[in-house]
Amino acid sequence: xxxxxxxxxxxxxxxxxxxxxxxxxxxxxxxxxxxxxxxxxxxxxxxxxxxxxxxxxxxxxxxxxxxxxxxxxxxxxxxxxxxxxxxxxxxxxxxxxxxxxxxxxxxxxxxxxxxxxxxxxxxxxxxxxxxxxxxxxxxxxxxxxxxxxxxxxxxxxxxxxxxxxxxxxxxxxxxxxxxxxxxxxxxxxxxxxxxxxxxxxxxxxxxxxxxxxxxxxxxxxxxxxxxxxxxxxxxxxxxxxxxxxxxxxxxxxxx
Numbered sequence: 001x002x003x004x005x006x007x008x009x010x011x012x013x014x015x016x017x018x019x020x021x022x023x024x025x026x027x028x029x030x031x032x033x034x035x036x037x038x039x040x041x042x043x044x045x046x047x048x049x050x051x052x053x054x055x056x057x058x059x060x061x062x063x064x065x066x067x068x069x070x071x072x073x074x075x076x077x078x079x080x081x082x083x084x085x086x087x088x089x090x091x092x093x094x095x096x097x098x099x100x101x102x103x104x105x106x107x108x109x110x111x112x113x114x115x116x117x118x119x120x121x122x123x124x125x126x127x128x129x130x131x132x133x134x135x136x137x138x139x140x141x142x143x144x145x146x147x148x149x150x151x152x153x154x155x156x157x158x159x160x161x162x163x164x165x166x167x168x169x170x171x172x173x174x175x176x177x178x179x180x181x182x183x184x185x186x187x188x189x190x191x192x193x194x195x196x197x198x199x200x201x202x203x204x205x206x207x208x209x210x211x212x213x214x215x216x217x218x219x220x221x222x223x224x225x226x227x228x229x230x231x232x233x234x235x236x237x238x239x240x241x242x243x244x245x246x247x248x249x250x251x252x253x254x255x
Contacts, residue, residue: 012163012255016046017084020077023047023059027070042158047071054080121252122177122211122223125151129169132160140193141165141253143173147217152193153251163255172254179250180224182212184234186243193248196222200240203231212236214244222246 015036022032033043051057058077062070073081130150131142139160143151151173165171186195198216210228213221222244236242 015162015164016050017081019043019046020058020073020081023071024073024078024081027072029071038161039158042161045158046162121174123175123180125173125220127151127171127173129165129167129171132165132167134160140248143171145220147220149196149216149220151251152248153253154248155253163253165255169255174252174254175246175250177211177223177225179246180222181245182224182226182234182236183243183245188243190245192245194246196244198222198242198244200236200238200242203236203238214242216244
């Protein structure tokens with residue numbers, strides 16, 4: 001289904017395809033990296049990721065020749081680049097047709113894409129990047145949710161570069177429910193970067209674990225999976241004030 005792919009701006013898929021195109025053109029990772037505006041390290045990481053996600057490699061190393069070797073696209077890699085060009089052309093033609101219908105709002109496609117995203121993580125919170133603090137290896141990405149609550153995610157600088165993250169970008173914070181801890185208040189001392197105050201909206205009990213939904217404002221809901229015993233011991237009920245605690249390294253960013 002074409003609607004789940006984004007061709008309207010140079011996001012992750014677009015950048016990776018451009019990298020494949022450049023590798024096919026130059027036969028060199030370093031030259032390809034310069035053309036698409038990625039570092040050598042980030043380019044190799046992207047290639048490794050694409051090869052890992054593909055049924056067979058898209059890029060392989062070659063040895064020998066006057067240049068002493070390099071990289072090249074496999075037959076499958078070449079097909080992927082070609083087919084992406086066809087899909088992008090058809091997508092743009094499709095959007096142009098839809099745009100001619102006055103009742104249709106192209107921005108609604110973004111909502112459909114987010115809804116269609118299938119991942120196992122229970123928490124998928126939409127927001128905009130408010131700040132990016134880069135250090136030597138990692139970066140802190142501050143995601144401002146619609147409630148105004150700020151999630152801080154720690155990811156590598158390479159990930160920031162490859163995803164093309166900038167202040168103002170719309171992203172999704174992805175968190176496994178098992179990575180969310182709950183406390184009765186936010187005055188608990190912890191190394192976790194995120195402490196979100198909220199109210200228990202719902203509790204679903206199981207034999208061993210319980211799923212606790214916490215509203216942190218404006219219907220931004222964080223779900224935590226904790227033991228049923230912990231829920232009873234802490235006295236959590238619907239309406240209870242709680243604090244959701246999340247390590248910054250536990251928040252994955254999707255774009």
